[in-house]
Structures are given as C-alpha cells and as structure tokens.
Amino acid sequence: MRSFTFAAAALSAAGLVDASSSPSKTLPKLAERASSLPTVTASGNAFWAGKTRFYVRGIDYQPGGSSDAADPLADTDICSRDVKEFKKLGVNTVRVYITDNSKNHDTCMQALADAGIYVIIDANNPLYSINRENPGPSYNTPYLQSVFATIDAFASYTNTLAFFSGNEVINSTADSTLSAPYVKAVTRDMRQYINKRGYRKIPVGYSAADVSQNRMQLADYMNCGSDDERSDFFAFNDYSWCNTDFKTSGWDEKVKNFTGYGLPIFLSEYGCITNGRDFGELAALMNSEMTSVYSGGLMYEYALEANKFGIASIKGSSVSELPQFSKFASALSKNPAPTGDGGFTSTTNSQACPTSDAGWLVSDTLLPAIPTGALAYMSKGAGTGPGLSGDGSQNSGETSTGYASPGSGSSTATASSKNAGPTLMGPMDKSPFVVSLIVFMCTLAGALIL
Ligand SMILES: *[C@@H]1O[C@H](CO)[C@@H](O)[C@H](O)[C@H]1NC(C)=O
Numbered sequence: 001m002r003s004f005t006f007a008a009a010a011l012s013a014a015g016l017v018d019a020s021s022s023p024s025k026t027l028p029k030l031a032e033r034a035s036s037l038p039t040v041t042a043s044g045n046a047f048w049a050g051k052t053r054f055y056v057r058g059i060d061y062q063p064g065g066s067s068d069a070a071d072p073l074a075d076t077d078i079c080s081r082d083v084k085e086f087k088k089l090g091v092n093t094v095r096v097y098i099t100d101n102s103k104n105h106d107t108c109m110q111a112l113a114d115a116g117i118y119v120i121i122d123a124n125n126p127l128y129s130i131n132r133e134n135p136g137p138s139y140n141t142p143y144l145q146s147v148f149a150t151i152d153a154f155a156s157y158t159n160t161l162a163f164f165s166g167n168e169v170i171n172s173t174a175d176s177t178l179s180a181p182y183v184k185a186v187t188r189d190m191r192q193y194i195n196k197r198g199y200r201k202i203p204v205g206y207s208a209a210d211v212s213q214n215r216m217q218l219a220d221y222m223n224c225g226s227d228d229e230r231s232d233f234f235a236f237n238d239y240s241w242c243n244t245d246f247k248t249s250g251w252d253e254k255v256k257n258f259t260g261y262g263l264p265i266f267l268s269e270y271g272c273i274t275n276g277r278d279f280g281e282l283a284a285l286m287n288s289e290m291t292s293v294y295s296g297g298l299m300y301e302y303a304l305e306a307n308k309f310g311i312a313s314i315k316g317s318s319v320s321e322l323p324q325f326s327k328f329a330s331a332l333s334k335n336p337a338p339t340g341d342g343g344f345t346s347t348t349n350s351q352a353c354p355t356s357d358a359g360w361l362v363s364d365t366l367l368p369a370i371p372t373g374a375l376a377y378m379s380k381g382a383g384t385g386p387g388l389s390g391d392g393s394q395n396s397g398e399t400s401t402g403y404a405s406p407g408s409g410s411s412t413a414t415a416s417s418k419n420a421g422p423t424l425m426g427p428m429d430k431s432p433f434v435v436s437l438i439v440f441m442c443t444l445a446g447a448l449i450l
C-alpha cells in the first residue's frame with residue numbers, strides 16, 4: 001500500500017534555456033521546432049496514431065513525488081535530464097501527476113515530441129482536487145477553473161495523449177464510492193470544455209484504484225448513461241502481477257471481465273515490486289491474449305522515492321540508473337508493440353449503470369450540474385491558471401446546485417441545472433468534516449488492494 005499525502009511545496013523557479021534546443025545556423029528556419037507527433041485518437045476500444053494502433057508503452061513520471069509537488073514539464077533542466085533516460089528506456093508515453101497550469105511547457109513538450117514521447121496529464125493537483133471524504137463542496141468553480149486551465153496549458157501540443165480526470169479518488173472504503181458522481185461530472189465537464197473551446201478531441205478518462213469490491217461497478221459507471229456523460233477510455237492502477245504470470249496474477253480474468261467493455265482500457269500504473277521484478281507484465285500486455293481488450297500501460301515509476309518503486313535515482317542534475325532500469329528497457333525492447341490491429345473492436349458501446357450494493361453505494365445515475373461560474377468558462381475560457389501555489393479549492397467557492405439533465409445530447413451540449421431533484425448529498429456529506437491541511441484524496445500511487 002503506497003499512499004501519499006500531498007504537502008504544500010515551495011516551487012523552485014523554472015526554465016533555464018536549454019542550449020540544445022537553440023536553432024542550428026546551418027539549418028533552414030523551418031527545421032526549428034518543427035517536430036511533432038501524429039495526434040492520438042480513441043476509436044472503437046483502441047487508440048490510434050494516424051491509422052496505426054497505438055499502445056501505451058510508458059512510465060509514470062513525477063520526480064520529487066507528491067511531497068515535493070513540482071511540475072517537471074515546466075523546468076527545462078529537469079525534463080532534458082530525464083528525456084535522455086526515457087529515450088534509453090524506449091518508452092513512448094509518460095504520465096505526469098502534477099503540472100503547473102500557470103507555467104509554459106513548450107520546451108519540455110517539444111523535447112518529448114522530438115524523442116517520440118506522448119504525455120498523459122492528470123488534471124488535478126494537491127491544491128485543486130475532489131475530496132473523497134466530502135466531494136460535494138470540493139466540486140466547485142475554483143476547482144474547475146484550475147482543471148480547465150490545465151487543459152488550456154496542454155491542449156495545443158500534438159503529443160498530449162490524454163487527460164486524467166482523477167486518480168484513485170474512489171478507494172476501498174465503501175463511502176468513497178459516493179464521490180464517483182462528482183468524478184464522473186468532472187470527466188463530463190472536461191470533455192465538454194475541450195469541445196467548446198474548439199480543441200482537438202483529446203481523450204479524457206479516470207485512473208482507478210484496482211479494488212475488488214468496486215472494480216467492475218466503477219468501470220461500468222464511468223461508461224454508462226448518455227454519451228456526454230461517458231468517458232473516452234478507462235484506466236486502472238494494477239499491482240497484481242508480482243513476478244507471476246497471466247493466470248496467477250488474475251489478469252486472465254480481468255481480460256475476460258473487461259471483454260466487450262466498449263472503450264479503450266490501459267493500466268495507468270503497474271509494476272508490483274513483490275517477488276522481484278522482471279516486468280513480465282509487458283510480455284502479457286503486448287500479447288494477443290490482452291491486446292483485444294487492453295492498450296498497454298504505464299510502469300510505476302521512473303524516479304526512486306521512499307516507496308522504492310523508482311528505477312532511477314536522482315540527485316540534482318545526475319541520474320543513476322538502478323538495475324531495474326535496464327530490466328525495464330530490455331522488457332520493452334523484447335516485447336514490441338504488436339503489428340496489425342491487435343484484435344480490437346471497431347465500435348464503442350456503453351455499459352448498464354451498476355446497481356448499488358454493500359461495496360458500491362451509488363444508487364442514482366444523475367450527475368451534479370456544473371456550477372454556474374464554471375459553466376461560463378465554456379464560452380469565455382478558463383483564464384490564467386492558479387498554478388501550484390494558489391489558495392486551493394477544497395471547501396471554497398460556488399458549488400453545484402442540482403442535477404444535470406442527462407442526455408443533454410453529446411459532449412457538445414451544455415449540461416443544465418435541474419433543481420427539482422433530491423439532494424445529491426450522500427451520508428459522508430452530512431457528517432461533520434474537519435479540514436486538516438491538504439491531506440486529502442491525492443493518492444499518487446495505487447493502493448495494493450487484492
Ligand atoms: C481510502 O479513503 C479513506 C478516506 O479518505 C482513507 O481514510 C483511507 O486511508 C483510504 N484507504 C486507502 C487504502 O487508500
């Protein structure tokens with residue numbers, strides 16, 4: 001179990017100029033920063049880079065971890081140090097949990113594109129997130145402004161692969177499932193914002209904890225209801241391999257159960273460290289036993305932190321590669337992305353909304369309406385983001401006043417508020433709640449819950 005608590009962090013100023021990116025005098029001007037990657041789209045239950053099926057062959061990237069919340073893509077020294085390592089590994093994607101939506105990311109995003117690497121961005125950060133212990137008040141206008149500003153910060157890069165609308169907000173406690181309607185509303189709002197602002201259709205989905213009591217319910221919930229309320233993909237953090245095999249790990253059953261899910265699925269974290277670590281996960285993920293349902297995954301993680309999952313030990317500008325670094329690189333090269341379509345399904349479909357039970361407390365399918373102030377950002381834009389040193393959003397600001405009417409069409413439609421419905425507040429919302437610093441839902445790494 002690797003649960004982190006975010007603490008407020010002073011951010012070091014970013015951005016020294018990367019000498020290697022200055023234009024060469026012998027090259028025509030056009031060559032300068034001209035590199036771009038084909039954009040990735042979700043179609044059927046798979047991702048596509050142009051006409052080629054795209055598999056996530058990536059790594060989770062947050063040097064400093066959650067206790068030192070800093071944006072590695074806003075600091076040229078940091079990203080250029082690490083992109084060299086990513087190239088050695090041969091990854092095609094990095095996931096970044098904490099970014100600063102008030103900063104510029106041009107240089108780092110370009111360096112990644114030049115290395116053939118896509119980026120998946122978590123839209124939340126320590127100060128701006130949904131609080132699973134009291135979700136209603138945390139779904140508010142200042143929060144959504146930060147989320148939307150993060151979209152603005154990354155939408156223009158061709159190598160932005162996707163956005164996560166949340167990470168492990170719902171965990172193994174039954175009460176935490178009551179935050180699912182809010183997470184789903186955030187997903188809806190992000191998709192709508194991308195559409196309304198005229199950005200390309202960057203996929204949005206949720207990164208779930210792998211919890212046996214709610215695994216299928218949560219997945220189904222994120223893909224049920226009207227099109228505007230469903231996600232573009234589903235992802236979860238899976239730590240069940242532990243140097244075993246396809247059957248012992250239970251991955252065979254997860255393939256079976258997710259067959260026909262109707263959207264792309266990938267592992268947003270994997271890489272159990274029990275029983276040693278040979279990254280056999282990759283052989284399975286790239287094999288036809290999984291590719292009809294899964295689109296790869298992200299190994300947790302690049303930078304070594306106290307939890308010992310990292311494969312690179314970092315001190316200032318120097319990186320030392322741990323033995324697992326070359327093991328991961330070799331697993332990637334031994335298990336290339338399959339050619340062909342991997343047996344994907346060309347159509348998408350929704351799932352029936354789950355019924356409530358002891359482990360899944362959501363009995364309603366209605367979602368909270370977007371707070372009025374946040375709705376205005378759809379037409380005027382989110383403006384300057386608060387970055388990582390703003391006032392924070394939990395328990396502050398204007399909240400939702402009722403349900404949205406479902407099926408307000410597609411993600412082009414604006415969810416409208418319908419005040420007639422019963423209150424959305426679940427049992428957790430009614431209990432007294434004490435704010436103690438920023439010790440909320442932000443679990444950076446998956447919890448090992450089998
Ligand atoms: C799940 O969430 C609850 C409420 O925030 C928290 O107390 C608990 O530690 C979390 N459990 C895990 C396994 O992360």
Ligand SMILES: *[C@@H]1O[C@H](CO)[C@@H](O)[C@H](O)[C@H]1NC(C)=O
Pocket residue numbers: 215216250253254257
């Ligand atoms: C797969 O589905 C079956 C039947 O619903 C269920 O009993 C089992 O726990 C599921 N397995 C996993 C790994 O979710």
